[in-house]
Amino acid sequence: MTHWRGPSGRPGTRSPAIDDHGMTGRQPKAATTALHALEEVARHGPGVTAQEIARALEVSAPTAYRLLNLLVAEEYLVRLPDLSGFALGRRAMEFVGTAASAAPQIPRRAHALIARLRSSTRWGVHLITYAHGHLHIADPDPDHPPHDDVFLERHMDRCAVGRLLLSDAAVAATPQSGPGRARQPTYAIQVGELERHLGCVAVAVRDEDGILIAAIAISGPAHRMADALEELLATAAPVAQDLADLLA
Amino acid sequence: MSSGSGALWSALIALVVALLVVAAINVFTRRMAAPGSLYSFAAQGLHPVGAFLTGSALLLGYAGIAVMCLVASAGYIGGVIDRSPPTGSSPGLALVIPLVLFMATIVAIVVRRGTSTTWALLLGVEVVSVIAVVAASIALLTAPGDHSSFGDILTATPPASSLGSAGLIGVFAGVIVCTSGFVGFESGAALGPETRRPFLVIPRVVRWTPIASGGVLVLATWAQVDGFAVTGIDPALTGVPMHSLLTARGLGAAWSIPLDLAVGCSFGACAIASVTALVRLLFAMGTEGIITRRFAKVHRKYRTPVVALSTGLPLVVSVPVVALLLGVPQRIVAEVAVGTGVLGYMVAYVGVSLAAPRFLRRIGELSTASVAASLAAGAALVLMVTAYVGMQMSAGNGLAVLIMVGVLLLAATYLFTLRRHRPRRVQSIGAFDSTSSEDVLKTAPAAPGASRT
Numbered sequence: 001m002t003h004w005r006g007p008s009g010r011p012g013t014r015s016p017a018i019d020d021h022g023m024t025g026r027q028p029k030a031a032t033t034a035l036h037a038l039e040e041v042a043r044h045g046p047g048v049t050a051q052e053i054a055r056a057l058e059v060s061a062p063t064a065y066r067l068l069n070l071l072v073a074e075e076y077l078v079r080l081p082d083l084s085g086f087a088l089g090r091r092a093m094e095f096v097g098t099a100a101s102a103a104p105q106i107p108r109r110a111h112a113l114i115a116r117l118r119s120s121t122r123w124g125v126h127l128i129t130y131a132h133g134h135l136h137i138a139d140p141d142p143d144h145p146p147h148d149d150v151f152l153e154r155h156m157d158r159c160a161v162g163r164l165l166l167s168d169a170a171v172a173a174t175p176q177s178g179p180g181r182a183r184q185p186t187y188a189i190q191v192g193e194l195e196r197h198l199g200c201v202a203v204a205v206r207d208e209d210g211i212l213i214a215a216i217a218i219s220g221p222a223h224r225m226a227d228a229l230e231e232l233l234a235t236a237a238p239v240a241q242d243l244a245d246l247l248a
Numbered sequence: 249m250s251s252g253s254g255a256l257w258s259a260l261i262a263l264v265v266a267l268l269v270v271a272a273i274n275v276f277t278r279r280m281a282a283p284g285s286l287y288s289f290a291a292q293g294l295h296p297v298g299a300f301l302t303g304s305a306l307l308l309g310y311a312g313i314a315v316m317c318l319v320a321s322a323g324y325i326g327g328v329i330d331r332s333p334p335t336g337s338s339p340g341l342a343l344v345i346p347l348v349l350f351m352a353t354i355v356a357i358v359v360r361r362g363t364s365t366t367w368a369l370l371l372g373v374e375v376v377s378v379i380a381v382v383a384a385s386i387a388l389l390t391a392p393g394d395h396s397s398f399g400d401i402l403t404a405t406p407p408a409s410s411l412g413s414a415g416l417i418g419v420f421a422g423v424i425v426c427t428s429g430f431v432g433f434e435s436g437a438a439l440g441p442e443t444r445r446p447f448l449v450i451p452r453v454v455r456w457t458p459i460a461s462g463g464v465l466v467l468a469t470w471a472q473v474d475g476f477a478v479t480g481i482d483p484a485l486t487g488v489p490m491h492s493l494l495t496a497r498g499l500g501a502a503w504s505i506p507l508d509l510a511v512g513c514s515f516g517a518c519a520i521a522s523v524t525a526l527v528r529l530l531f532a533m534g535t536e537g538i539i540t541r542r543f544a545k546v547h548r549k550y551r552t553p554v555v556a557l558s559t560g561l562p563l564v565v566s567v568p569v570v571a572l573l574l575g576v577p578q579r580i581v582a583e584v585a586v587g588t589g590v591l592g593y594m595v596a597y598v599g600v601s602l603a604a605p606r607f608l609r610r611i612g613e614l615s616t617a618s619v620a621a622s623l624a625a626g627a628a629l630v631l632m633v634t635a636y637v638g639m640q641m642s643a644g645n646g647l648a649v650l651i652m653v654g655v656l657l658l659a660a661t662y663l664f665t666l667r668r669h670r671p672r673r674v675q676s677i678g679a680f681d682s683t684s685s686e687d688v689l690k691t692a693p694a695a696p697g698a699s700r701t
Contacts (some may be wrong), residue, residue, distance in 0.1 A: 050613045062615045069278045073448035083279055083292070084611035193549070 046087035106138045110246045114139050123220035128161045160202035161215050164188035168212045192222040199225035203236040207248035256401050258422025259469045263462035266430045268625035269597045272604040273434050277450040281440030284532030286600045291678025293603030302599030304659035305592045310526035312589025314564050317519035319582045322347035324512030352565040355520050362552040370517045377514035385471035391497045393478045431593035433457040438528040530556035536676045587648030594633045601626035
């Protein structure tokens with residue numbers, strides 16, 4: 001602890017403006033250990049256990065447990081479904097990830113296709129890309145600003161683009177052959193789930209292997225969704241086809 | 249709360265036991281979020297049968313406390329509307345039954361909506377009622393007269409006459425009564441999956457709830473013990489100590505209406521909290537297919553478990569209404585309900601305390617401190633459950649014990665039958681809102697969205 005010398009010269013009085021208790025005692029060490037723990041999880045990959053981290057950091061097991069629980073609480077780490085393994089969490093991604101997980105570059109012609117679709121309809125048109133189970137808004141409609149991607153991922157099961165991803169994943173998880181095999185979804189729809197008066201349909205864009213790579217999201221008034229759906233799908237289908245060639 | 253001067257000790261010991269249970273529960277809340285709360289936690293460390301018994305006990309706990317809160321809230325609010333019956337006796341059935349139904353309707357509306365506005369409103373109600381109780385306690389403690397300090401009361405030897413249950417047994421009985429004031433402090437855990445940062449927020453909520461309510465309890469106990477000493481009223485002769493004391497100090501008329509109203513609303517809020525947790529537990533069991541999957545259905549817009557609500561709440565409400573119509577006095581209905589509820593909670597707490605060390609060993613995070621806390625909590629609870637059963641039986645309140653035992657037997661039979669016919673469903677006990685790949689940085693092997701569908 002450093003003693004701030006006030007104007008009166010009395011030692012031990014600290015400026016009220018910077019009275020945040022500073023970084024005292026073992027805190028610098030704890031902060032370093034926390035960063036090392038993150039590093040250790042990143043190096044080992046998902047599934048590393050608390051004991052392995054404790055050994056690698058050369059700290060006592062209870063210290064490691066407390067530290068890891070703290071990092072999980074702050075969402076820098078997450079526990080895997082078996083609850084014993086750890087992986088880097090969303091917030092760790094925010095500071096390491098922006099470069100590593102940068103959204104794939106969208107060719108100019110893809111933007112042009114979306115722009116043409118926009119000019120042909122009064123509905124909002126957005127281009128969303130998918131990678132590794134995440135979604136990214138590649139081309140938001142400036143006249144109908146969509147929710148941001150973090151919000152959409154948090155409400156995966158309520159937005160059309162999230163539902164498309166989830167149902168696609170569900171199909172991918174089922175056995176690949178047999179008569180009962182579910183078909184890959186071509187679109188997903190949501191009416192009034194995120195905003196009472198708005199609805200959205202997400203039309204799948206797939207590469208030649210049938211992998212879901214993007215979606216055209218078309219949003220507009222909820223009460224018109226049912227009537228307009230067929231027409232919207234018909235309009236979007238050829239654009240989705242063209243986009244598949246550009247984005248694959 | 250009237251085991252003489254030992255009451256204060258009882259309140260403090262009860263707080264310590266509650267904190268030990270908190271330690272065991274937070275082993276789980278720091279690591280997982282599940283709508284089934286203690287049931288889903290127990291499943292991580294116990295055999296499926298143990299987990300299901302914990303879950304059934306917890307259901308009974310929620311239901312018992314919900315019934316008690318509905319009746320008590322109707323009683324207090326009824327007392328404010330109709331002031332003709334003498335203080336301490338209950339208002340007439342013609343007033344109480346419509347009030348129970350009215351409170352149940354409010355519970356249904358709030359739990360169905362489940363928005364943050366309604367929670368803010370609930371918090372407001374609780375804050376007002378706590379302020380009322382604290383203000384009444386302070387008024388008692390600062391009224392003119394010869395007061396005893398906190399330390400004096402703790403060190404004083406209890407007079408032999410107080411309730412005839414002075415000494416250790418009195419303190420012990422008091423601990424159990426005080427603990428019954430704490431049960432339900434873990435209810436927040438059921439909202440884990442609906443919380444933004446559950447592993448940060450839920451452990452905090454679970455830790456601070458008993459500390460805050462314990463603080464109020466200790467203050468109110470102090471005020472009452474002190475009040476009885478100053479006024480010379482025999483605690484055994486009054487059913488409503490706060491009222492008798494306030495009246496004796498000449499504060500009665502001004503205090504009793506706002507106090508009754510606040511306490512009535514607070515019981516209403518407690519009913520809402522119990523039903524909120526109850527329907528989430530039913531939802532969790534429904535999702536796993538342990539009970540009918542219909543309970544897993546949520547409201548299209550509010551995302552609340554409406555089917556569980558529309559089945560569970562009428563059941564909870566019908567119990568007191570039928571009992572009252574059959575002529576059972578309100579006091580007895582509330583006593584049996586609270587007895588059943590407290591027993592249910594305590595058994596569920598035993599389950600989670602036993603599960604905590606086994607869970608930690610399974611995931612390889614066992615530590616001496618957590619084992620010690622869990623074992624201490626488990627031992628204290630087993631002792632208290634035994635004593636509570638003894639107390640209830642000797643007080644002629646065997647019905648609560650009978651209900652508890654009956655429900656546990658029924659649950660065990662049900663699970664064994666289910667295991668014979670649908671073994672895979674029993675395996676699925678303990679599902680929770682696990683990490684899906686969207687939460688994991690991309691180094692994870694891809695398994696997109698498996699648990700969020």
